[in-house]
Amino acid sequence: xxxxxxxxxxxxxxxxxxxxxxxxxxxxxxxxxxxxxxxxxxxxxxxxxxxxxxxxxxxxxxxxxxxxxxxxxxxxxxxxxxxxxxxxxxxxxxxxxxxxxxxxxxxxxxxxxxxxxxxxxxxxxxxxxxxxxxxxxxxxxxxxxxxxxxxxxxxxxxxxxxxxxxxxxxxxxxxxxxxxxxxxxxxxxxxxxxxxxxxxxxxxxxxxxxxxxxxxxxxxxxxxxxxxxxxxxxxxxxxxxxxxxxxxxxxxxxxxxxxxxxxxxxxxxxxxxxxxxxxxxxxxxxxxxxxxxxxxxxxxxxxxxxxxxxxxxxxxxxxxxxxxxx
Amino acid sequence: xxxxxxxxxxxxxxxxxxxxxxxxxxxxxxxxxxxxxxxxxxxxxxxxxxxxxxxxxxxxxxxxxxxxxxxxxxxxxxxxxxxxxxxxxxxxxxxxxxxxxxxxxxxxxxxxxxxxxxxxxxxxxxxxxxxxxxxxxxxxxxxxxxxxxxxxxxxxxxxxxxxxxxxxxxxxxxxxxxxxxxxxxxxxxxxxxxxxxxxxxxxxxxxxxxxxxxxxxxxxxxxxxxxxxxxxxxxxxxxxxxxxxxxxxxxxxxxxxxxxxxxxxxxxxxxxxxxxxxxxxxxxxxxxxxxxxxxxxxxxxxxxxxxxxxxxxxxxxxxxxxxxxxxxxxxxxxxxxxxxxxxxxxxxxxxxxxxxxxx
Numbered sequence: 001x002x003x004x005x006x007x008x009x010x011x012x013x014x015x016x017x018x019x020x021x022x023x024x025x026x027x028x029x030x031x032x033x034x035x036x037x038x039x040x041x042x043x044x045x046x047x048x049x050x051x052x053x054x055x056x057x058x059x060x061x062x063x064x065x066x067x068x069x070x071x072x073x074x075x076x077x078x079x080x081x082x083x084x085x086x087x088x089x090x091x092x093x094x095x096x097x098x099x100x101x102x103x104x105x106x107x108x109x110x111x112x113x114x115x116x117x118x119x120x121x122x123x124x125x126x127x128x129x130x131x132x133x134x135x136x137x138x139x140x141x142x143x144x145x146x147x148x149x150x151x152x153x154x155x156x157x158x159x160x161x162x163x164x165x166x167x168x169x170x171x172x173x174x175x176x177x178x179x180x181x182x183x184x185x186x187x188x189x190x191x192x193x194x195x196x197x198x199x200x201x202x203x204x205x206x207x208x209x210x211x212x213x214x215x216x217x218x219x220x221x222x223x224x225x226x227x228x229x230x231x232x233x234x235x236x237x238x239x240x241x242x243x244x245x246x247x248x249x250x251x252x253x254x255x256x257x258x259x260x261x262x263x264x265x266x267x268x269x270x271x272x273x274x275x276x277x278x279x280x281x282x283x284x285x286x287x288x289x290x291x292x293x294x295x296x297x298x299x300x301x302x303x304x305x306x307x308x309x310x311x312x313x314x315x316x317x318x319x320x321x322x323x324x325x326x
Numbered sequence: 327x328x329x330x331x332x333x334x335x336x337x338x339x340x341x342x343x344x345x346x347x348x349x350x351x352x353x354x355x356x357x358x359x360x361x362x363x364x365x366x367x368x369x370x371x372x373x374x375x376x377x378x379x380x381x382x383x384x385x386x387x388x389x390x391x392x393x394x395x396x397x398x399x400x401x402x403x404x405x406x407x408x409x410x411x412x413x414x415x416x417x418x419x420x421x422x423x424x425x426x427x428x429x430x431x432x433x434x435x436x437x438x439x440x441x442x443x444x445x446x447x448x449x450x451x452x453x454x455x456x457x458x459x460x461x462x463x464x465x466x467x468x469x470x471x472x473x474x475x476x477x478x479x480x481x482x483x484x485x486x487x488x489x490x491x492x493x494x495x496x497x498x499x500x501x502x503x504x505x506x507x508x509x510x511x512x513x514x515x516x517x518x519x520x521x522x523x524x525x526x527x528x529x530x531x532x533x534x535x536x537x538x539x540x541x542x543x544x545x546x547x548x549x550x551x552x553x554x555x556x557x558x559x560x561x562x563x564x565x566x567x568x569x570x571x572x573x574x575x576x577x578x579x580x581x582x583x584x585x586x587x588x589x590x591x592x593x594x595x596x597x598x599x600x601x602x603x604x605x606x607x608x609x610x611x612x613x614x615x616x617x618x619x620x621x622x623x624x625x626x627x628x629x630x631x632x633x634x635x636x637x638x639x640x641x642x643x644x645x646x647x648x649x650x651x652x653x654x655x656x657x658x659x660x661x662x663x664x665x666x667x668x669x670x671x672x673x674x675x676x677x678x679x680x681x682x683x684x685x
Contacts, residue, residue, distance in 0.1 A: 051476060056503070056506075057499075057502055057503060057506055059499045059502070059503070061465070061495065061496055061499055062465060062468075062496070062499035062500070062502065062503045065462065065464075065465025065466060065468070065469065065496060065499065065500065065503075066465050066466075066468050066469040066472065066503055066507075067469060068465065068466050068469055069415075069465065069466035069467060069468055069469020069470040069471070069472070069473065070469040070470070070472060070473050071469070072454070072466060072469070072470060073413075073469065073470045073473030073474065073477075074473060074477075075469075075473050075476075077469075089495075092459070092462060092496075093462065093465065093496075096459045096462055097457070097459075097462065097463070097466070101455070102661055102662065102663070102664070103442065103661040103662055104442060104445055104455045105442075105445050105446055105447070105454075105455045106442050106443050106445065106446035106661055107446065107661050108445070108446050108447060108449070108455075109454065109455070110664065141662050142662050142663070144663075165663075165664035166663045166664055194667070194668075241667075242663075242667035242668065242669060243669065245668065245669070246668070
């Protein structure tokens with residue numbers, strides 16, 4: 001066991017996959033000698049060399065397009081997009097090709113690649129460095145979308161993503177890259193894709209979250225428990241696509257109340273999909289409307305206004321109270 | 327401070343065969359009479375197929391497709407220069423390339439007939455499916471080329487696209503990545519002068535596509551795209567360079583789209599008839615036939631025989647195409663992921679139930 005933060009867990013996951021399978025390669029901007037702007041690939045270039053850890057020209061569509069060709073030819077590329085807000089030029093390659101090659105060729109070709117990117121706000125960064133765009137990926141048939149919330153899951157989900165036969169978008173919450181340390185096994189392991197996890201059991205209300213907000217949800221739950229208001233169950237979605245509807249529904253059917261929280265802007269956010277699934281399949285167990293706590297429908301702001309954009313623990317506490325009092 | 331000349335460059339154009347079928351002996355590639363006859367046979371077959379496909383489309387027996395009329399020398403000559411193990415990364419106007427690479431032609435019709443199974447090419451064919459989004463697929467050739475190099479396979483990747491594709495940003499990224507990584511890739515631009523209704527001069531102010539290679543640090547050459555020998559020669563040399571670890575090449579095949587963009591288009595609306603007439607005189611098939619007649623490789627009997635063989639093959643292909651059963655409705659859900667997701671299973675079951683075919 002090692003005490004790792006999330007970025008270290010990602011690095012260990014990459015290192016072990018690179019060591020396990022010579023077809024695994026890492027490519028992106030500044031991933032080699034520099035070790036990545038967040039240091040998530042630090043030391044990999046030295047260990048595996050320039051043919052396995054590859055600095056590319058500065059072109060996101062090029063990185064993902066090239067990775068598609070590598071994947072078609074039998075490799076397992078792990079492409080890094082430096083910040084999620086820079087992924088848009090590569091969106092075309094992901095939507096037009098990566099997600100479709102298996103379907104287009106009726107299974108002759110597949111696209112087993114991973115696109116990693118730091119995701120979400122909270123790091124007081126420049127414009128385009130704080131985006132939460134999981135919904136536009138989760139909306140695309142043929143892609144998988146994974147968002148870890150802690151170091152243990154990050155390492156295991158990344159291993160599963162790299163070994164997965166289909167393209168996986170892997171969003172790493174930059175805000176908690178270094179916020180938490182936890183015991184992570186030394187050996188390689190997989191956390192299966194497509195499985196949500198109840199990370200705090202409770203009986204009164206289900207808070208459904210992913211990424212950095214899982215931590216916020218747990219903090220809110222602890223506060224409400226201390227105040228004797230209610231006993232909150234927290235569900236960490238972990239994989240948005242394919243969504244583990246079963247775990248979400250089982251929780252809501254047990255508690256009778258649900259609140260979905262995400263940092264991405266509210267309208268058309270992935271919370272809407274989860275809320276819709278709950279009302280379609282668990283209406284009669286509900287004692288209150290399913291609420292969404294989400295970023296406002298605004299451009300992710302710069303540092304001065306950032307705290308007003310992100311759902312805070314206090315907001316979450318208030319929304320949970322409101323749902324309980326409905 | 328002096329101003330010095332940083333760089334001077336030349337861009338070449340190669341023609342091997344003139345309009346009357348006379349060839350430059352020094353440039354003529356080493357092709358046996360049997361190979362020349364084979365090339366001719368494939369070009370005739372491709373043209374007959376293109377014509378028949380148009381009829382089928384007009385009769386409602388085939389969907390919208392992109393015709394290849396007039397571009398036979400370019401995309402067939404190039405594919406003919408490939409070797410076993412080479413990869414083809416096509417756009418959507420390369421029917422003859424598919425034939426050269428051994429793709430069952432009925433599959434091509436099956437695809438344009440509206441069935442994705444038409445792109446389930448034989449295992450190991452190393453031919454990627456048709457790519458409809460213009461100018462995005464060349465990057466895949468770079469990645470495949472990188473992989474082949476990494477695997478120490480002495481093979482090359484040929485990717486084909488049109489003049490319109492060179493306006494796309496991904497053309498730039500693909501050329502740049504290919505040169506930086508010295509990928510064993512050959513970029514073949516079928517410059518057919520029209521991207522639907524927009525002419526070459528509106529795609530680029532550059533005098534040639536070939537010269538764009540210079541800026542990326544790779545060789546570029548223009549070739550008479552209606553001269554099958556020149557295309558074959560230039561692409562063969564470029565593929566050899568790639569296999570030998572000498573990096574990528576851009577080849578501009580200067581040709582012309584004699585037909586409409588697709589069967590949904592009407593080029594009379596935007597294209598001057600005299601331009602088409604000019605290119606009609608440069609018809610690639612007729613030009614090869616003139617050469618073969620001069621060399622005694624083609625007479626009326628052999629011409630008729632080639633045509634009859636092509637017609638018979640087209641008949642066979644159409645019959646095979648029309649005998650393909652339509653895919654079952656649940657095929658819709660089966661190929662998104664290696665393993666069907668729970669949501670897709672539910673959606674499949676709902677569709678089948680609605681159709682009265684529930685499990």
